[in-house]
Amino acid sequence: MADMFRLLVVIPLYNHGRTVRKVVERALAIHADLLVVDDGSSDGGADTLSGLAVEIVRHEVNFGKGVAILTGAREARKRGMTHIATIDADGQHNPADLPGLVQVSRKNPLAIVVGKRNFEQAEVPRSSRFGRNFSNFWLRLQTGVSLGDTQSGFRIYPLMVLEKLSLNEKRFSFEIEVLVKGAWAGASLREAEISVHYPPQGERISHFHRLRDNLRLSLLNTHLTMRSVLPWPHRKIIIENGKKEAISVLRxxxxxxxxxxxxxxxxxxxxxxxxxxxxxxxxxxxxxxxxxxxxxxxxxxxxxxxxxxxxxxxxxxxxxxxxxxxxxxxxxxxxxxxxxxxxxxxxxxxxxxxxxxxxxxxxxxxxxxxxxxxxxxxxxxxxxxxxx
Known part of the structure; x- marks a missing residue:
């Protein structure tokens, strides 16, 4: 029987020229199907990948991580894939942890699988610890679902779920929006333990703008929270068979x-x-x-x-x-x-x-x-x- 689980590893890239080659090399050692989406980088990072068996898709300008992920999903569909795995290009994630996520995804093919980073390490910034806990709280409030690491970018997405969700966020906030709307639509949210590496403060490269991106996240969480309490049902993309009867205290x-x-x-x-x-x-x-x-x-x-x-x-x-x-x-x-x-x-x-x-x-x-x-x-x- 043909394998119904076909995975493309997608690495969104934006000005991580110093780390992306090592990330790609380590990913290729685990999985052969790999795509780098260069989201308008200006540091020539994609050029450092010459000689590696990796495909590269380029955006002329920087659209944002969310757009890069959706570009990767479209390319995966063209190649006959069913799922994509996203790995950050900054070296924070260890591609060797991918099999753990794949195992969970195979058992739950319509689930979004998130890598839960091991924060029991001294070098994890306090801002990252606080941000994760704060983001986890909002997901639970908006969906009733608990996840240990809603901010992790190491994930596996079913293409069917990504293609049917109405997603508006283009940058870092995309990764929050897709979890909330995925849960509302009937997709389960799963997680697998992964390791994490934070370089020393002077070597750390982050494109997260504390003021601008936190404002985007605040506005998004306000919108999602208000929507979560409205009485109108959410559109389901994963629907159980059978017509359900109305709920009433009279019956x-x-x-x-x-x-x-x-x-x-x-x-x-x-x-x-x-x-x-x-x-x-x-x-x-x-x-x-x-x-x-x-x-x-x-x-x-x-x-x-x-x-x-x-x-x-x-x-x-x-x-x-x-x-x-x-x-x-x-x-x-x-x-x-x-x-x-x-x-x-x-x-x-x-x-x-x-x-x-x-x-x-x-x-x-x-x-x-x-x-x-x-x-x-x-x-x-x-x-x-x-x-x-």
Whole structure:
């Protein structure tokens, strides 16, 4: 049977003339199919590769690393490849680590595989450590997916995923955008351990502009975070078979059957429901859905289940219970007068009591609903197993 996994190693090059030849030589020792994309270099780095069995594609001007990667992907498709591996030209990555990424990619052919750099080394700059942790946080917030090194440029991309994603970033921020949009589109994100080498400070060459590129990343993360909390679904490029039914608290059994087909466990559904109910009880007027989506995404819980459960806290019953509980906590008695004075002129006091009461009513309702969902989901799962 023909091998359905065909890989082209792509090395984006921009003014790394001192290091690129050694990187290419080491890469060729591991993998024969290799392409260098010279992204408008002005130091003649591509000329240092003479005599090596490597193809070179040149950009007349510097378009950015993201454009260079997409150029490599197009060239890979022309050559009948299915995947590309990207390795930085600055010597930071060791091409000998490529087989580890390939092994993960073969097992998960539609996954983006990222090399997780070993930072347990004294020479790693503090800025790199902070930047990685900060970037990892944003990915988890925006997608619910945890990766150990979202800033690593040593990766394997499936061409099908790159070709179907709508990608706008052209420079370093491309590598963040592709992870977030890939996860939204249904592609899994995997990682493999790799080594890393940072030259001494005086020899280090980086084209990352701290002000300009950090501004681009900040704007991108703001955009992606806002998009992640909007209720509209993301366009999927990897779609499971079968039409899914709508989720509704009015049809709990049917909704749980649907959610349990999405690799979601009863415990995860219960946690999502409890989170939705707890936040639904808190007086986040006009922001309940946004808060639930943010929290569910960060905790990697099912957003649909959390938002659906939060609808149980719609007025008037749950807010009234919270206000009564808060009033009792403040005055030692329940609020019995419903008038313009108590609900209008004293509105801010009722809002404060709603908040106080939600700290008691919210957890009680969350535990109750979570336990109910868990038991119901177990029952539905047993029923499904018995049927098939």
């Amino acid at each position: 709990p059994i049917r909704s749980l059957r649907t959610l349990l087909t999405e690799n979601t466990t009863p415990g995860q559904l219960a946690a999502a429901g409890a989170l939705g109910v707890f936040l639904g009880a808190v007086p986040l007027i006009a922001f309940h859905t946004l808060a639930v989506l943010f929290a569910a995404g960060f905790l990697r819980l099912n957003k649909v289940a959390a938002v659906s459960a939060s609808q149980l806290c719609m007025p008037p019953i749950v807010p009234a219970l919270c206000i009564e509980a808060g009033y009792f906590m403040r005055h030692g008695e329940f609020l019995t007068e419903i008038s313009l004075r108590t609900l209008g002129y004293q509105g801010l006091e009722r809002l404060y009591e709603w908040f106080l009461g939600s700290l008691v009513v919210g957890p009680i309702l969350a535990v109750t609903v979570g336990l109910f969902i868990y038991l119901l989901a177990l029952m539905v799962r047993k029923e499904r197993h018995a049927q098939g």
